[in-house]
Amino acid sequence: MSVRVRFAPSPTGPLHIGGARSALFNWLFARRHGGTYIVRIEDTDLERSSRESEKNILDSLHWLGLDWDEGIDVGGPHGPYRQTERLDMYRHYAEVLLQKGLAYRCYCSEEELAAEREELLAKGELPRYLGRCRALTEEDCRRHEAAGRKPVIRFRVPAGDAILIRDLVRGDVTFERSEIGDFIIIKSDGIPTYNFAVVVDDHTMLISHVIRAEEHLSNTPRQVLLYDAMGWDKPEFAHVSLILGKDRSKMSKRHGATAIEQYRAKGYLPETLVNFLALLGWSPGGEEEVFPLNELKQQFSLDRVAKSPAVFDLEKLNWLNGHYIRQAPLDQLTDMAVPYLEKAGYLSVPLSPEKYQWVKMVVASLQKHLSYMEEITGQARIYFEDDFEIEGQDAQDIMAGEQVPGVLRCLAKKVSVSGEIKENDAKELLKEVGRDLGLKGKQIFMPVRVALTGSTQGPDLNQIMAILGGEGIIQRLSRWT
RNA sequence: GGCCCCAUGGUCAAGCGGUCUAAGACACCGCCCUUUCACGGCGGUAACCCGGGUUCGAAUCCCGGUGGGGUCACCA
Numbered sequence: 001m002s003v004r005v006r007f008a009p010s011p012t013g014p015l016h017i018g019g020a021r022s023a024l025f026n027w028l029f030a031r032r033h034g035g036t037y038i039v040r041i042e043d044t045d046l047e048r049s050s051r052e053s054e055k056n057i058l059d060s061l062h063w064l065g066l067d068w069d070e071g072i073d074v075g076g077p078h079g080p081y082r083q084t085e086r087l088d089m090y091r092h093y094a095e096v097l098l099q100k101g102l103a104y105r106c107y108c109s110e111e112e113l114a115a116e117r118e119e120l121l122a123k124g125e126l127p128r129y130l131g132r133c134r135a136l137t138e139e140d141c142r143r144h145e146a147a148g149r150k151p152v153i154r155f156r157v158p159a160g161d162a163i164l165i166r167d168l169v170r171g172d173v174t175f176e177r178s179e180i181g182d183f184i185i186i187k188s189d190g191i192p193t194y195n196f197a198v199v200v201d202d203h204t205m206l207i208s209h210v211i212r213a214e215e216h217l218s219n220t221p222r223q224v225l226l227y228d229a230m231g232w233d234k235p236e237f238a239h240v241s242l243i244l245g246k247d248r249s250k251m252s253k254r255h256g257a258t259a260i261e262q263y264r265a266k267g268y269l270p271e272t273l274v275n276f277l278a279l280l281g282w283s284p285g286g287e288e289e290v291f292p293l294n295e296l297k298q299q300f301s302l303d304r305v306a307k308s309p310a311v312f313d314l315e316k317l318n319w320l321n322g323h324y325i326r327q328a329p330l331d332q333l334t335d336m337a338v339p340y341l342e343k344a345g346y347l348s349v350p351l352s353p354e355k356y357q358w359v360k361m362v363v364a365s366l367q368k369h370l371s372y373m374e375e376i377t378g379q380a381r382i383y384f385e386d387d388f389e390i391e392g393q394d395a396q397d398i399m400a401g402e403q404v405p406g407v408l409r410c411l412a413k414k415v416s417v418s419g420e421i422k423e424n425d426a427k428e429l430l431k432e433v434g435r436d437l438g439l440k441g442k443q444i445f446m447p448v449r450v451a452l453t454g455s456t457q458g459p460d461l462n463q464i465m466a467i468l469g470g471e472g473i474i475q476r477l478s479r480w481t
Numbered sequence: 482g483g484c485c486c487c488a489u490g491g492u493c494a495a496g497c498g499g500u501c502u503a504a505g506a507c508a509c510c511g512c513c514c515u516u517u518c519a520c521g522g523c524g525g526u527a528a529c530c531c532g533g534g535u536u537c538g539a540a541u542c543c544c545g546g547u548g549g550g551g552u553c554a555c556c557a
Contacts, residue, residue, distance in 0.1 A: 010557045045556050110555080126483055127553070152555055170486070179484060179553085187555040194557045218485060218552045241487070241550085248549060276493095279506090283494060287505040306487095306494080309550060313492045316507040326520070368520045434516075445517030461517055 003035025004208045006071075007061075008198070010042040011054035014259035017251055017312065018213055018243045019057075020064060021277040025240060026211050027066045028278070028300035035208070039071035040201060041082045044191050049084075060260040064270050065293055070205075078205040083197050090192035093200050093230065094153050094185055102158075102229045103185060105151035106133035107144040128181030129154065153186035155196075155226065163221040168209070168238035169305045175221040183222055195219055199226040202235055211238045211302070214309075215250075238302050240281055241309040251312055267336060267373025269328065272321040280310045290323060318371035325370050334363045336373045337380075344377045346384040361467050365459035379458075383467055386476060388454035395450045403439055404447045405480065410436055411448060412477040415470050426465035452476050 007023040009015065015023075023039075030037035039061065043049035058072065070076025080086055097103035106129075108116075117127040134156065136144075144151070162174045185196035192200070202210060217239045227234045245255030257263060263273055271292055278296050279289065282305050291299070325333065338359065341347045351359065366379050382388070390396055398404075410433045418425060430448065434440050449461055452468065465473055 008557095012557075042557065048556075106555095113555090121482090124482075150555095173485070175485075184555055189555080191555085193555070198557090213551095214486065215551055216557090219557090239486085244550075246492090250551075279493065281493095285495065287495085289493090289506050308487050310494090311492060313507065316493065319507055322520095369518085431516085441516040443516095449517060455518095457518055459518070464518095 001208055003030060003033040004038065004206050005030050005035060005211060006038040006040050006202070006205065006207055007066075007068075008040045008042050008201070008212075009057050010045060010048075011050060011057060012045060012048040013053055014261050015057045015060035017258050017260065017277070020060065020260050020273065021243060021280060022212055022240065023061060023066055024064070024274060024277050025282070025300070025305070027068075028297050029209065029211060029302065030069075031297040032300045036069045037066075038076070038078075038205060038207070039068040039081065040205070041072050042194065042197065044083050044194065044197055046084075046189075046191065056261060060264070063264060064260065064274055083192070083201065086197075086201070087190065087192070089204065090186065090197055090200055091190065094192070094196070097155065097185070097229060098153065100229075101156070103153050103155050104134060104136065104182075105141055106154045106182075106184075107136070107141070107149045107151050108132055109149070126179060128179070129183070131182055134182065150188040152184045152188045154182040155185050155222075155229070157182050157225060158229075163224050165217075165220050165224060165237060167217070168236055168302050169241075169307060170217070170239055173217065175218075177221075180222060180225070185226075195222045196226065199223050199230070199232075203227070203230070203232045207235050209236045209238060211240065214239045214241045238305070240305055241307055243280060244309050244311045246311065248309075248311060255312070256314070263372075265374075267340065267375075268317070268321050269324045272317065272324045275324075276317050276320050280312065281306050290320070322371045325373070326368055330360055330364055330367070333367060333373070334360045337363045337376050340374055340377050341380060344380075344384075346380065358467070361463065365463035365467060369459065382453040382455070382458055382464065390450060391455045394456050395454065398446045398450050398456065399480075401443070401447060403437065403443055404451075406437055407433060407439065407444050407447050408451055408477050408480045412474055412481050415473050415477070419470060421466055421470050421473070423462045423466045426462040429465075430461070451480050 005026040007019075007026050009019055009023075027037050029035070039058070041054055043054070054072070061068070068074060070078065071081045075081075094103060098105075108129075112132075113129070116130060116132075120127045120130075133154070141151070157177060157180050160177055162176050165173045165175070167173055183195065184193050186192055201207075220237060220239075224234060243251045245251045247255070251258055257266070260273065264270075274293050274296070275291050278291065278300070282300065284291070284299050285304060334356070338347060338349065338351070341359070341362075342349055347355075347359065362380055362383055363376070366376055369379055370376060390399060411429065414429045414432060415421065418429065421429070430444060434444050437444070445461055446456060449458065449464070450456060452461075452464055452473065458464065468476065
């Protein structure tokens with residue numbers, strides 16, 4: 001049987017970190033087994049679903065490099081791939097269930113339902129639907145309809161044994177049927193509920209493995225009941241544990257950036273997110289931590305997926321992204337950097353070829369220092385702002401050194417006669433200063449660094465000088481000489 | 482609260498009955514490299530939730546407790 005898996009987001013917001021990982025795991029599983037990867041949109045929540053969110057999710061998926069074989073916007077033989085375009089199908093199957101007596105119309109109002117829930121709660125029982133409309137006659141139905149009541153369709157949970165779910169990551173999990181009341185499969189507006197639509201879709205789309213977040217585990221028994229009632233084979237299930245925030249609760253907005261687009265906006269690379277997310281809940285077993293997509297897809301397997309939830313560690317993400325930034329081609333990084341520098345007011349586009357080359361030098365000098373590209377705004381400040389403060393006591397102390405005025409004067413003189421300054425020239429000039437004054441190491445480098453940038457930390461000094469250029473250096477030095 | 486899931490260092494995690502005086506990565510701390518700053522390299526601190534079993538032997542299996550998480554909608 002061929003592998004067919006799907007990612008089925010509901011378009012009620014941007015693609016979340018957790019959703020992205022589900023999408024990734026499904027994608028990896030499909031690619032690993034030469035299967036088919038499908039993206040389906042679960043937009044049966046008419047209130048909250050939007051085309052903007054749908055587009056956003058698809059954009060994020062594209063950006064991550066998770067291409068799909070069937071689904072929204074690429075089509076396929078099992079479409080449509082948007083649930084609101086499949087309503088006839090759900091109604092058809094609901095009708096089948098109705099005909100077989102496995103489902104029934106329910107006319108209970110929200111108030112009646114709420115009252116029932118209160119009552120059960122008060123008695124300390126599990127709130128669930130007790131089946132008031134289970135045995136309605138045709139006559140009853142007509143009466144309710146006449147009274148203007150719109151029915152929902154409920155699934156009639158049959159009596160029987162505990163429901164067993166064989167989960168590929170959790171093992172066997174059982175649920176008692178008594179915990180499950182007759183649940184709604186078609187809402188009063190004719191739209192199917194999640195549990196029903198998901199079963200109809202997964203079956204009709206020939207899904208072989210349902211890989212999704214653990215929060216869906218407790219829904220699974222209802223879906224199993226539906227498969228059985230329809231006489232359909234069940235897919236394999238694999239429930240992956242959740243991604244947690246720092247406080248160990250389900251990752252949400254209050255934990256910081258949760259949407260893929262936010263990381264994209266901050267200048268993280270897609271390969272970082274993919275690599276990081278893959279390692280969150282899955283482990284290759286070896287000692288390597290850095291895996292590009294194409295390696296992941298060769299190694300991924302469900303039996304190496306962890307059962308315990310994982311805390312999202314921003315520090316490790318930052319390290320990984322820095323790692324990828326250090327390896328990325330300079331042109332790519334420069335293109336990424338320009339919008340941030342422009343936004344900071346440091347550049348105005350379009351850039352002349354000369355200016356672009358210069359920006360490349362800026363980016364090259366910072367490449368080893370960045371965790372994500374947005375940081376360049378702060379770190380590139382040293383190249384764009386002349387009237388900076390001397391930061392911190394360390395820097396002040398350094399500038400108080402008695403050799404400092406001599407060093408800076410000497411350097412200024414050499415720079416002024418040297419014309420254009422390349423990295424090697426800078427190195428040479430500094431060496432000469434040291435020779436002339438009989439100084440070395442920190443005694444000359446640190447004062448120059450602080451005089452030029454205001455800080456004891458930053459990029460390679462030779463690069464800084466090359467980027468500032470002769471005039472820039474002299475101007476900044478003039479403050480001290 | 483009921484039900485379900487989970488439990489190795491601060492975090493991600495390897496481990497799937499003996500080779501565990503328990504890998505690796507992030508973070509942290511040292512040292513080295515660099516006549517500066519980083520990057521990088523090397524080293525270090527740091528963990529099997531508790532209690533019972535099973536077994537010659539348990540981080541690994543079973544039970545209980547505790548802790549954490551998820552879920553209980555005409556949301557997905």
